[in-house]
Each structure stands twice: as C-alpha cells, then as structure tokens.
Amino acid sequence: MTIVRRDVLAALALTAAATTAAACGTSASGSETTTTLRYQGSVGQVTPAELAADLGYLGPVKLKWVGNTISGPQDIQSAATGQTDFGGAFNGAVIKLVQAGAPITAVVGYYGVDRQINxxxxxxxxxxxxxxxxxxxxxxxxxxxxxxxxxxxxxxxxxxxxxxxxxxxxxxxxxxxxxxxxxxxxxxxxxxxxxxxxxxxxxxxxxxxxxxxxxxxxGDFTAGSYVFRKDFIKRNPATVRAFTTGVGKAVDWARTTPRDQVIQRFEQIIRKRGRNEDTAALKYWKSYGVGDPHGAIQDREITTWITWLEQVGQIPKGKVKAADVYTNRFNGG
Structure with a gap:
C-alpha cells in the first residue's frame, strides 16, 4: 500500500485556472437543456444523489456514472473543470476552491455529522x-x-x-x-x-x-455539499432545481425511513448497478448525518470553515463570504 502526501492548494489553484479557461470558451446563453448529469460515485456506498435517482425523486433528470472517487476535493475539481456535472466535498474544500477562483456554487448538503455518524x-x-x-x-x-x-x-x-x-x-x-x-x-x-x-x-x-x-x-452539523458550475446553473436552472430538490427529498427519506429498509434499498441499488461491489459493509450504515431538512445549507455551516481557513492562513481574511459559496434558491423541498 502506498501512503502519499498531496499539495492540495496547488491542485486547487490549477483547477481554478483550468476552470477560468473553460468558462471563457463556454457560451452561457446556450438554450439547450442538459438532463443527464455525469458524476463520480463511491465503491460499496450509495450517495444521496444515487438514492434520489432510484427513488424517482429527480424527475426527468438522469445520472451517468463515470467512475469512482475517494476524495471530495478531487470530486469538486472534476465538476469545476467540466469532467463531471456535479461533485460533492467538505464545505471547507468548497470554500477554498471558490476563493481560488473556481466559478462553482454549493446547492444542497449531502453528508454531515451527528451522534450516529462522525x-x-x-x-x-x-x-x-x-x-x-x-x-x-x-x-x-x-x-x-x-x-x-x-x-x-x-x-x-x-x-x-x-x-x-x-x-x-x-x-x-x-x-x-x-x-x-x-x-x-x-x-x-x-x-x-x-x-x-x-x-x-x-x-x-x-x-x-x-x-x-x-x-x-x-456537535451536529452538515459538513459537505454538492456543487455545480455557475455557467451550468445558468444554462440549466430547471435541471439543477430538480436535482437539488430530489437530493433533499432523498436525505429526508433516509432520515425518516426505518434503518433496515434504507439498508435494503441500498443493497438493491448496488446489485442493480452491477459494478461488482461487496454489499456486506452496508449493514453498518446508520445515517447520512445531514443536519437540516431537505439538505438546506445554513450560513454557520460555511462560516465555521471560513473562520478556520482564515486562522490557519489557507485563505486571505475577509475575501470569502458565505453568500459567495452557496445558495438554497434551487431547493424546493
């Protein structure tokens, strides 16, 4: 097994530069609507987006799996550079990518911390x-x-x-x-x-x-959010709304449905997608940990990490505000 160190800030800077270049070559006024969203998954796990799709909560929106990731920063970098249409990461990583110049916006919480999951x-x-x-x-x-x-x-x-x-x-x-x-x-x-x-x-x-x-x-807090590129949101507001609302409903469903039924649904989803994954560990699933109904994002879930990043010198003080990072306007939950 190889254990490696990574220069995350350098990667974020490269991503921001690549995203800026990509945005310059993209027409924000295009009228064609995208209803198939490319994304990365996680081995042996069912993400809230995948659950939402299986429950039929995404309406006309379909998901297209393009591979797996173990890294939130890598996942949102892929979304920022157009390799995928959305990605999810720890809110602190989203803040750093926004500060580095990537035109992305967080739209819905998808994982967090509570007494059951930490x-x-x-x-x-x-x-x-x-x-x-x-x-x-x-x-x-x-x-x-x-x-x-x-x-x-x-x-x-x-x-x-x-x-x-x-x-x-x-x-x-x-x-x-x-x-x-x-x-x-x-x-x-x-x-x-x-x-x-x-x-x-x-x-x-x-x-x-x-x-x-x-x-x-x-304590309890929503820790990570799904993000889209701003140009994608501008071209496809209905798609983003359907996705955001559907994910919020899926998070609520997982919170209110008996745990054994949620796990059974996860097992069915993994078997159906046919990626040769072991479902044995799913019996240990307890919660997504999302703190707020419908996956709505709160200022405190962003400002906590802005403050920390400023204190440790990873972002300049006063350069990023919570409003720069997220919006709830597409969450119809």
Whole structure:
C-alpha cells in the first residue's frame, strides 16, 4: 500500500485556472437543456444523489456514472473543470476552491455529522498514544488532505493548546478509506480516521480504541455539499432545481425511513448497478448525518470553515463570504 502526501492548494489553484479557461470558451446563453448529469460515485456506498435517482425523486433528470472517487476535493475539481456535472466535498474544500477562483456554487448538503455518524480518530488498542500530546511526530491516515478530516484534526489540536509549530509536527497522510483499518492494524500509520460504515465495521471487529471524534466538540452539523458550475446553473436552472430538490427529498427519506429498509434499498441499488461491489459493509450504515431538512445549507455551516481557513492562513481574511459559496434558491423541498 502506498501512503502519499498531496499539495492540495496547488491542485486547487490549477483547477481554478483550468476552470477560468473553460468558462471563457463556454457560451452561457446556450438554450439547450442538459438532463443527464455525469458524476463520480463511491465503491460499496450509495450517495444521496444515487438514492434520489432510484427513488424517482429527480424527475426527468438522469445520472451517468463515470467512475469512482475517494476524495471530495478531487470530486469538486472534476465538476469545476467540466469532467463531471456535479461533485460533492467538505464545505471547507468548497470554500477554498471558490476563493481560488473556481466559478462553482454549493446547492444542497449531502453528508454531515451527528451522534450516529462522525469522523473518529482511532489507534490500535495497545497503542502508547493516550493524550493529545502523544500525537506529535505521528502519522494520521485520512482519505484526503485539505478536507474534513484534516480540518477537524487542526481544530482539535488548536483547542488543546497546540501552537502552529506544534501542529506541523503532526503528519496527515493519505490512505484510501477502504484501506485505513488494515493500515492501522498493520501499524503503517499511527492513527486512522474512520467514518460511516468503515468505522462501524472496524469497531465491530474490535482491537481498536477511539481517541476522539468530531461530534464530541463540534456537535451536529452538515459538513459537505454538492456543487455545480455557475455557467451550468445558468444554462440549466430547471435541471439543477430538480436535482437539488430530489437530493433533499432523498436525505429526508433516509432520515425518516426505518434503518433496515434504507439498508435494503441500498443493497438493491448496488446489485442493480452491477459494478461488482461487496454489499456486506452496508449493514453498518446508520445515517447520512445531514443536519437540516431537505439538505438546506445554513450560513454557520460555511462560516465555521471560513473562520478556520482564515486562522490557519489557507485563505486571505475577509475575501470569502458565505453568500459567495452557496445558495438554497434551487431547493424546493
């Protein structure tokens, strides 16, 4: 297994430049409406967009799967550069891409944190890591850099008295979610960030110990949103409205439907799409974690991360406002 570091800010800057060039060559006044949306999925999982499509909530809008991703920043970069029509990521990553100049807008929340689903930082049960100070010099495995897990780690370290110099001594490294538990048990990393079905599966197997999770100090919150390019929205407002409203309805359906029925539906969806995926881990699914009805986005779910990004120097102070990042005007839920 390879563990890599990535220069996320450089990637965002390149994406913004590519997006600007693409936008310059696109006619925003085109009248042709797009009703088939290209997107990336996740192995062995059912996203709210896929659930919405299966439930018939997207109306005339169809989804076209073009591959899988393990990275929110990569997913929204693909949307920003026109390789896909929409993508989803941690709101902090969306903010950074907007600040870098990419003309994208978040339209609906699609994942979050609550008591049932969160990002837990785990170590082997026999690890000598016991306190926050023990994290100095340690490798923290997470699905991507510059996104949710790294933001949570930074805030946790800040709130426990770490200086910026101390924080730099804690090393986030990239490990695919499907490999994190294995990497942790094999001691290739010191700490592993586990969430959703991967966390529940790892806890059921035993032998791990949780240091902390983001719900403990941040509470319930919608953490990530689906985005579209602004030129796409201008050309296809009805499509964006159907998608946004449908995803919101699917999130509500998953929240209010008995868990066993949701899991059964997920299993059916994965079998029908025929991508040779294992459905065994779906039994551990508990929640999408979206905090607000219909996936509506709130200012606080954006401003929290704007403040953090400003504090750590990843975006200039005062350059990005919540209104620059999202809109609820297409959410008809």
């Amino acid at each position: 990002n837990g930082f785990f170590v082997p049960a026999d690890s000598k890591i016991r306190t926050v100070r023990d994290l100095v010099g340690k490798k923290i495995g997470m699905n991507t850099l510059g996104a949710h897990a790294e933001a949570v780690l930074d805030i946790y370290l800040q709130r426990n008295g770490f200086s910026p110099a101390d924080i730099k001594k804690v090393e986030p490294v990239v490990v695919p979610p499907v490999s994190t538990e294995q990497a942790l048990r094999a001691h290739r990393i010191d700490v592993g960030v586990l969430s959703g079905i991967f966390q529940e599966k790892a806890k059921a197997a035993g032998g791990l110990r949780e240091l902390f999770d983001d719900h403990q100090f941040l």
